[in-house]
Each structure stands twice: as structure tokens, then as C-alpha cells.
Amino acid sequence: MDFNLTEERGMLRDTLGRFLRDKYDHGLRRRLEASGQAYCPDVFEGLAELGVLGALFSEEHGGFGGSGFDLAVVFEELGRAGTLEPILPAVLAGGLIAEAGRTDLVEEIIAGTTVATLAHGEAGARYDQSHVTTSAKVDGDQIVLSGTKSHVLNGAQARLLVVSARESGAVMDEAGISLFLVPSDAIGVTITDHVNLDSTSAATVVLDSVRLDASVRIGSAGEGFELLEASIARGVTALCVEALGAMEAAKTLTLEYLKERRQFGVPIGSFQALQHRMADVLIEIEQARSAVINLAGNLHRPRLERERHVSAAKNMIGRVATLVVEECIQLHGGIAMTEEYALSHFARRLTMIDHLYGDVDHHLERFITLSAA
Amino acid sequence: MDFNLTEERGMLRDTLGRFLRDKYDHGLRRRLEASGQAYCPDVFEGLAELGVLGALFSEEHGGFGGSGFDLAVVFEELGRAGTLEPILPAVLAGGLIAEAGRTDLVEEIIAGTTVATLAHGEAGARYDQSHVTTSAKVDGDQIVLSGTKSHVLNGAQARLLVVSARESGAVMDEAGISLFLVPSDAIGVTITDHVNLDSTSAATVVLDSVRLDASVRIGSAGEGFELLEASIARGVTALCVEALGAMEAAKTLTLEYLKERRQFGVPIGSFQALQHRMADVLIEIEQARSAVINLAGNLHRPRLERERHVSAAKNMIGRVATLVVEECIQLHGGIAMTEEYALSHFARRLTMIDHLYGDVDHHLERFITLSAA
């Protein structure tokens, strides 16, 4: 047992942390939003240069990391800084692109010159990962894709989409789903951008008889679900760690506020009722950290074990995030409800993470099902 | 709308309250237990004289009350005093005996000369009210009862048992259940006593081919469930109000302790963290009170409305009771864990009430089902 980071990971964490503390703050996020930018290209480039994207991929795929703990190191710092740059899409889509053997594209992703994302969600799917109605029809040696994908993270900034579509089976079947590599400028692809409540950017992607060479299929026909689930497991790991970082940021802001803010002539942190509630917040954040460690450390395990930890961690993160958000706002008072105070960003991001890839209840039920299997 | 008691009920509450404050305390309960007595006959007689049992029955049945609010007045005071006398069994069995037209027996119950109880529970039934395996076989103009009844409240002190038994149908069917009036000294009846964790007395009743005249059947053959459910609704009302009284007692003890007990040189009630937790306890007790008022005020309504309030109140009482028990113990510290301190009785009674006629989860699910009906 060893709960220490390797030297390399420790160095990455330190340089990344320093870089973000220098470059990123709530003011930057607000400027980006005011100017309608989804993220800051300079920062994104800087992150790529630091090797943040490379850390997401194994050496085999051209990176220098790829394990759960590599994701952990990167995303805790990103979460703490509250970045908007498209790193999560690289986790969700990148592994699948690597799986397809397209090391050329992975290289571009690692270099930060190509943004790739996963186009999987659909209207009415809620958290059912096998809910796929977008159709993929074979026509000679071509594939024709038709359907609409929702909540595609950084869809409008992506040059490459990994699209899930159904080749056979009914709407909720796991079998029959395939994954396809689709350039965002392919004929028939229409991408409509929107901003999320947490300032991240997402898009609706309409595929209107998009005709591509059948070689864009990743893996075997109708057998994409397993790959997809594994990729989402990595995405959820990244999200959970990001949430942990955001919790740490919220905690730091709140502890500072409790010390600085005076009321009735004393710092509000001297009120015992607030102290004890803050203690519970701190305890639960440690629990969240442990759940995340468990997930990161089991990401390479066989499916059942891995997914049990995915659901355990996502459930824990969802619960603790709500506690952190609601308590940190309450312990602050009105100031925390203003958009110009940084906590509001972390509160929104932490809340929205529960809406991505399954919420507290979804993963609790899934944990029960997986445990019985 | 009027949330005040009628003058008569107000008087009953006041005299009953005064009587119990005079006669009942934790010392009496402990002496009863030490001497192996299930309850105090003197107090029981006194309660009957005050009209406590008469208040449980309508004028039609020889009493002078019988409504939900009559139960409420009586049981809040009983709960606050933490009495062990067999009044709840009179609610559970009494209404059914009245239903059977046996006003002679009801008179004895009201006078306190006869204890009657409901023998309905069975091993393995948990909270499923229609789980009845005890069989009733018609043999000419006789009925033969066979089976074992569990958790029969004051079974060993009762002279009359209302026994549920199955005349037809499968183990969980509502149809096919009948109710029978069985003297506890009938041949083939064996009653084995035990004490519950909350010092109440209960028994296991074995019916070994108990042969009785068929006239002991209450209502029509196989149609007893409806009567039973209505009677249990009254019993649950009594239990919920009793719990409310017990919560008030626990609250009073805790508020006193917070004021008197000093630590670090000040009363522990001056610690803000404890104050705020106590405030939450007080708020939830008010919620419990309202749920109980809703139930008492809807006890005479049609089945669906009545039972929705039964489940809402029992769920609320279960949740609040756990909060009250756990917080009042914690706010006290070690002293609350000693058997000689009165709080320990209220803690045990409040907890055991959740184990009677359905717990928090059982009634939440039942509320959902009833609401969908």
C-alpha cells in the first residue's frame, strides 16, 4: 500500500498547479463568458505544452500516462482552478480514437491542435447509456448516420466527433451500438452551440444522412457498447476528481471567509454551530477523496469491479458535492449567491457534475445491480 | 378551522395529565420491571376511573368519545408519562369487539375489568398485514383455529383475544381472513409471555386446534381484513400520538439537562452547536405533531384518505422519533445511556414504536402505493 504520488506525477501536479494559479481565476472565466468564448486558447495551449493531454494517454498510444492516477493528478488541479478548457472531451473521445488505431489523431490531441469529443447523449436518454436511436446503416462500403446527439461537450469546438449509433436492436439494447469517427465538417453534420449553467460549452449535433467510409467504425459492428462504457468510466473518473478539486476550492474559499468575515464583532468562524458544520463538510470531502482514490486505483480492473467503483464514486461525489455546495453557500451567506464571487462558479460546476453521466440515485441503483451480478 | 380542544377533551387532558404526573415516574416503571409485573393494576384502575378507556369508544358503543382527537388526547398524555398499562390493546381489539356487537364485553373493557387484545402478528409476517397462516376451519357450527400468533401485546394479561385466521386464500391474500373472539382460557390456547425492550409486555399465542362456536366470528367469513385494517389505523393513531407524547417528554428532559448541566464552566445549553441541533429537534417535533393532527382529523374519512394519512403519520413519526432519540441521547452524553435515567425509557419506547405496525420505509412505500391508487 502506498498513498504517495510517484515523483513524475508529483512534478506534474506541482507545475500544473503553479501554471493554473498564475493563469486562471474567476476574472478570466467571466471575461471568456462576456466575450462568448468557450475557453481560453492560450491556456489550452499551455496545458498541452505542460503535458496535461499527454498524461491522459498510455505510452502505447503516444502519451506518457493513462492510468487512473494520471487522470487524478491532472483533473484535481483542473477542478481546483475551475478551468473550462476541453480536457474532459479528450478523455471521453481520445481513448476510443486510440482504440481505433488512429495514433496520428491521438498525436494531434496530445499536442492540443485537435479537439475531439464524444457525441453520445440523446434527447430522452437521461442517464441510460444504452439509449441510442441514432441510426447507422451500411450502404456498400459506406455508413450513413442519421439522428440527433445532445449535450455534446465542446461539440462546437471539436474537429472530431466519436458518434454512437445503432446498427441493430431496440432503443435500449446494449448490443447493436457502434462507434464512428466523424469529422465535424462532414456533409450533413450541423452543430448548434450552447453554454451550460457551469459555463462549459456543449452542443446539439444533428446528423442528416451523414455518409462516410465504413472504415470510420471503431471496433466491430454492433459491439461498441463495451468500449463506450470503458471510456465513460474514464470520463467519470476525470469528472469525480475534477469535482474533488472543486470541493477543495470551495472549502478553501469558505475557510478563508469564516476567518475574515466578522459579524456581531467576531469572525463568523468563531461560531460553534458553523464550525461543526464545516467539520462535517471537511469529513465528507475526505470521504470523497477516498472514493476517488478507490476508483482511480481500480480503473484497470475487470469490468464488474471497475464499474462498481465508478458507481460508488459517482454516488459519493454527487452526495458530497451537494453538501459542499449547499453548506458553503449557507456558511457564506448572500455573497456566495453573486455571480462575481468565485464560489458561485464552483457551486454551479459541482452541481452540474451530478447531471453528467448519472446522478446520485442512478449510480446507487447501478451499484446495487452490479453488486448483485 | 379550529385547532383548539373542546372543553371536555381539554378537561380530560388536564385531569389525566395531573393523575399521571402524580402516579407515574421512571421509578415506578423500574419497580414494576424488577417485580416482573407487566403493568401497575392500581394505575390501570385509576385510568379506567378517569374515563380513559371510555374515551376510546363512541357513545353508540357505550363510550363517550371514539374519534381521532379523543385518541389523541389520551395517548399524548400516556406517551408523555411513559405508561405500560394496556390501553393500546383496548384500541386494537376493542373496536372489533364493539363491531361484533358485544357491548357487554366493551362495557367490561371500559370499566377496566377485562383486558382484550389483538392477536394478529405471525412469525415471518414482518409488516405485511395480510400475512396470515393461522387457519380457521369450519366444522359444523364450530370453528377450529390452529396456528401461532406472535408479538401479541399484553397477551398474557388479556382475558379476550381477537384472533385473525385464514378461512381461504393464500398466505398474503387480503381475502379469506376472518376475525374471531377467543377467550384466553379456551382449550388449546397456550400463551407465553415475554418483555419487550421498551418494557411493554407481549406474548406468543399458540392455538392448537382451538374449537369454538362459530358465533365467535366477527363479521362475514373471509372478509375480516377491512375491519382489521381500520382497527389497526386506530391503533397506529394511538401509537403515533403516544410517540408524540414521548418526544415531548424526551425534549423536556433534554432542555432541562442543557440548562442544568455545566461543562467547561458553563451550561452546555450555551454551546451554539448544541442549540442549533436542539432547534432542529424542536422543529421536527412540531412537524410530527402536525402529521398526527392530520391523521386524527382524517381517521373517520374513507379508506384511501384515511390510510394515506396513516402511512404519512407513521413515516413521519418514525423519522422524527429516530432523530429525537439519537439527538437527545447525544446532547446528554453518557447519562442518557443509563437505564436508571428516564430518557432511556423514552428512547427505547420511541424506537420500538417504529417496529410496530410498519416502519419508516414500509409506510413510505405504502404512501406511494396509496397515492397512486
Place this chain on the structure above:
Amino acid sequence: MDLHYTEEEQAFRTKVREWLAENLPHALSEKIRLGKRLTKADYELWHRLLNERGWLAQNWPREYGGAEWNAVQRQIFEEESCLANAPHIVPFGPTMLGPVLLAFGSEEQKRHYLPRILNGEDWWCQGYSEPGAGSDLAAIKTTAMRDGDHYVVNGQKTWTTLGQHADWIFCLVRTDPGAKKQEGISFLLIDMKTPGITVRPITLIDGDAEVNEVFFDDVRVPVANRVGEENKGWTYAKYLLTHERTNITGVGFSTATLKALKSTAAQVQSGGRPLSQNPLFAARMAQVEIDLMAMTTTNLRVVSAASKGRAPGAESSMLKVKGSRIRQELTSLMRRAFGPDAMPFQNDYLEGGDNLDALGPENAASAAPTYFNMRKLSIFGGTNEVQRTIITKTMLGL
């Protein structure tokens, strides 16, 4: 003991319900249903309609154009309004300032200001909170120094709800800086057009700008605009706060939100069936419904006592804490119900009219913003922590 409304009260409910059905404009109720934001014109329209019926100033006496309703009637109106998706009344004029003027204003002030509140000439806002004061409401730093027939006001107010629309602001100002905290405060009525006043909207976590900062820079206010005596303003402020707190339970809001939640959960599909049939979600909904059933009765108990003239004590603090928790839980469930569809931030849709299409279900856009907005319930009007302290001090006598 009788849980049920009297025939008179039921008839009143029917009257309210029928009037709402006939008079509430569809465009307004649609905005409320979809959680869109109301414009100044929307509120003004609603106030005008209510005033035409005599229902705008519900707790004023009839002789001043009020409805003279008791607490039960006001409660019934609130429930019916919420269920009909009617806007709420902007409380600052009719509900808050009105009673203060009636109790403490001069005859001239009553004659001048009350009709203007009713006919919509004056939109009022509240100048109580100050930056840095928080729960310590009496920590007022805004000063009003006497200069002949005027006070010269300097300082800053904050969290001024809908102040961007206001013509007038009622303010707590410090007129005796030497006095103890709760003394030396006066209650001033200030025309927002007076030179030296600046209003700065604060964008909140939900993207809305419903509150403002108001800056006073040598603002000259006639002494005649003071309500009651100099340095006695805290008394009037406390009177107002009591009035403010009566409706904080939000039973009407919660009842309407629960209804909307159930209908949403029946529509949203999850795991191949309606979300309402998911055992965990159904349990969460049922739990809050059971809480609300009890809360409704707790509220009626207090309201019924109040309508008989008994003033609510620690009870109103209990109602505030529990009422805000239930409202927060309901809006949290609404957010959860929509799953990923609660993520898009559709500010234009929420601000706009009928011309914009929603991304996802039409009522999903407001779910998460409303959840965030409702966090305020446990903060303003005395934080839930302050309420807990009131509750225990009352019970413990420590």
C-alpha cells in the same frame, strides 16, 4: 379541534379561484409555469388587476383601499395564486411599507403614499441590508445627517430586490452615530430620482439580476420624509420584519411546485419507465410530500392562531426553517428530475417572450436556476442559523 376550512373560508377559496381563472392573463401564467422571469410591466399589470378587484393590499383596512383579510384568507389566496401560476405580489409597497405607514406614518404620509402604492404610481424597494452587515441587521452604517429641513444621506444598501425598477426606497439610516447599535436609527422614504443615488444590479448565481446595490452620495432627503420619530426607526423596522416573515413558509409555492414535480416525473423517462415509478425518486417525492402535508398544518396552526390575534413567536422561526428546507428540496428534485436537460443555461429563453424555443423540455430551462435561486430562502429575512438561535433562546431561556 377541526382540521377543515369553514364554509365561509371554502366560499372565499372558490371566489379567489374563480376570479383567478377569469382574470389571470394567460401570458403571465405561462411565464410562471415555465419559470421565466417577469418584466416590470408584468408585475405592474398584475398589481393593476388585483387592485381593481380590491385585493392588492390584503392586510390594509378597507377604508384605505385594502382587503382587510385575516391570516387564513391571505393563506388561501396565496395557495390559489400559486396553483394558478399567478405572479407573486411585489411586497415592498403593499405588504411591507403600507402596514408601517398605517401604524406609524403621519396622516399626510398615509394620504399621499398609500393611494400611489395601490394605483401603481410608486414602485417601492427596501433599503435595509448593508454590505458587511449580513445577519446583524442593526449594524447600519448609512448615515443621515440633519441639514436644515433635510437629511443628507451617505452610504450603501445592498440586496435590494427589484430596486432597478423602483421609484422610491424606504431606508434604515443612522441619524445618531453616537447611540447604541439599535438606537439612533431612523426610517426614511427616499425618492430614487434624487441626485446622488446610483443603482448597480448584482447578477446572481442563477444568471438573474433581481437584486441591486444602491449607493447614496450626499443625497438630500426632506425631513418630512421620515416615518415616525427620529432615532426610533428600529422599532418600525422590526414591525415590518414580523410582517415580512408571516409568508415565508411558502406553502403555496411548495404545493404548486410539488404538483409540477409530479407531472414532470410522470413525463421524464428513466430506465425505460417514467421517473415517477423509479423507487428512489418516488421515495424522495413522497418524503417531501409527507413533510409538506405536515408543514401545511403547522402553518395553518400558526395562521389560525394569528387570525385570532395571537402573535406568532418562535413558531414563525420554525416555519421559516422548515418551509425553506421543503422549498429547497422540491426545487432540488425538479433539477434532478431533468437529468442532463437541466444543464443548458438558457438565459434568453428565461428572459424572453414566446418567440424562443427551449432546448429540451420547455420547463427544464428554469429548473437549475430556480434551485440555485432558492438557496436564498435560508439566507435572507434572517438566516436559518439566526432562526435556530431564536428558537433555542426562546425554549432554553439561556
Place this chain on the structure above:
Amino acid sequence: MDLHYTEEEQAFRTKVREWLAENLPHALSEKIRLGKRLTKADYELWHRLLNERGWLAQNWPREYGGAEWNAVQRQIFEEESCLANAPHIVPFGPTMLGPVLLAFGSEEQKRHYLPRILNGEDWWCQGYSEPGAGSDLAAIKTTAMRDGDHYVVNGQKTWTTLGQHADWIFCLVRTDPGAKKQEGISFLLIDMKTPGITVRPITLIDGDAEVNEVFFDDVRVPVANRVGEENKGWTYAKYLLTHERTNITGVGFSTATLKALKSTAAQVQSGGRPLSQNPLFAARMAQVEIDLMAMTTTNLRVVSAASKGRAPGAESSMLKVKGSRIRQELTSLMRRAFGPDAMPFQNDYLEGGDNLDALGPENAASAAPTYFNMRKLSIFGGTNEVQRTIITKTMLGL
């Protein structure tokens, strides 16, 4: 970063598991499984078996007959013991007093007392708490006045666990009544057979009498029985408290209880199916399992740091609060699982041997008593409130 046990640690686990399988008497593990109470003889037997293997004094150095295990090894032993339904070690001698004597005792004291702890000659109990002290542990009123070669002890201790069996008690006594609270305290070893000592068992809410009051009435204790310096006892007490707190997480207990709970829920029928398939009960179980999975890792993080010599700070307070909550939740679920069968108070069954039949399922009798007993976890060893204060003071520095 490596979540998994080293090969060495895994081999250690196997060794412990095999030894338990071979040596734990069935009669003992049955008592634990059914939640029955252990007799003095039961504990003595278990101590003897452990001592024969050299595993009784786990954190003592080998030269004194200890196992010299690090924190990870102790954690592994605890987990395996709980899963095997082994009794816990009565900690007062081997786990608590032992380390204090090793650190602060005289050579003579070590040579005399340590072997007697190991071979079971002396059963020790703890004289820390006093009536009225509660969380304020240093508020010690029991006095020890010097009289020649003796101290004369007067006062009262309480919550003395298993003191009814004890031969000796280690006590905090006040030797300088004039000194400040945490000064003037000494650490005395007192023979329970000394005239003037009275032990009164306290029956607890679960019907058990596991704790006692101990009264001292002019009890003469040789000065040689003092550990360390006079008036420095608080230092030794704090050292001991740190040792006491390391195992308070109860991961082993919780893991074993979760396993028993799952098996119970699979057996109990509810609504025509096993309770384990009831969505709400399954959700409660899964929720606490997820909490425990995280807690286990939190604990390992602290334990692993401790085994590398880093002293746990606020972490042990966090472990205590969360660990006690999980244990309490698990025993609460166990009680709930049995429904009405958790009601009968089967004191004789819990006290007795194999000859008595249980009413209802054999492991139902202990469910509610254990639930009540476990309320103590958030009270003793520093209440959870005290722990929360430690956590925030550490983080806030206020």
C-alpha cells in the same frame, strides 16, 4: 500510489486468517455471531490463546513479549478478527496501560506489571472519567493526598468498562488541588482489593452492565504505584488517549456487520420477497457500503501514514466521527431489518449459553440492544462534538 496490500501484508493476512480458523473456539465465535455477551472467562480464554501466539500485546516491542506490529498489521488483524467473529481484545491492559508503562514506567513497574498483563494475572480497568466531567476530561476531582509513602485517594470514577472484573485500575487523580486544570494530575495504579474501593455496576439502555462506578473512600495507594512524575499525569493520559483513538474507526467491525446485515436482509422476507430486494432497504445498505468502502481507504491512508511514523492529527478526529456514524448506521439497519422480531428483550438469551432458544431469528435478539449500545461510539473517547471542534480549530486556526 498503490491501493493494494504488499505481498508481505497479504501473507500476514493469510497467516492471521489461518490461525483464527484453527484456534478461535467455536463457542466464542458463536456468541459473537449471535451478539451474546461474553463472560470474564470468555475474555480470559481469548487473551490466553492470543498470548500463546504472541499476538496479545500487538504494539509492544518483542523484547517485552509484544508482537511489534505496525499500524497496517494491526488493522489487518482487526479486520480478520471481526470477520471471523473473534472477541475483541480487552484493551485496558495490553493496548492502553502497556504502552504508557513502556514509555513512562519505571524499569521495576515494567518488569512487574507487563508480564502479568500478558499472562492474564491482572485484569486492568480505566479510571479516567468522573461524574460531571463528561467531555471535559481534565476536570478531575478525585484527590490523592500524600501521607508518607502513600497517597490517600478519595473520589469517584465512572463509565469504567468491565471494571467489575478488574484486579487493578489505572487512575488519573489530582495531587495538586491548587494547580491549573491540566496540571496537578498524577497517574496511579491501584489494586482493586484495597480497602475503601466500591464498584457499582451501571445497567445501560441495552440491559447490559458493561460499565461501572468506582468509589474511593480513603484508599491508601503506595507512592511506588505512581507512573512517572507527580503532577505530570495529564501528559501520560494524553499519550494513552492517542493510542485509544487509533482503532476507533471500527472498519473491521463495520465490515463484519455489513456482511451479517446482507445475509440477514437476504433471509428476512418482506412484502413477499427478501428484504434485500426491497429498493429502499437495498438503497440504505448500498449507501452505507459505499460509505464504508471510502472509509476503509480513508482509514488505510491514515494507518499507512502512521505506520511510516507520521502521527495522525485532525485525521483521527475525522475517522472517529465518520467511523462511529457508519457503525451506528449499520446497527440501525440491522435493527430495522428484523421488524417486529427486534422487539423482545431476551436478556437471558444474551447472557446465557447455548441452552436457551431465541424468540424469533437467532440473531434478532441482539439487534436492538446493539443499536442502543452503539450510541456510545459518538459519546465516549471524546464526543463527536469535541472531535468536530478539534477538526475546525485545526483547519481554521481560530
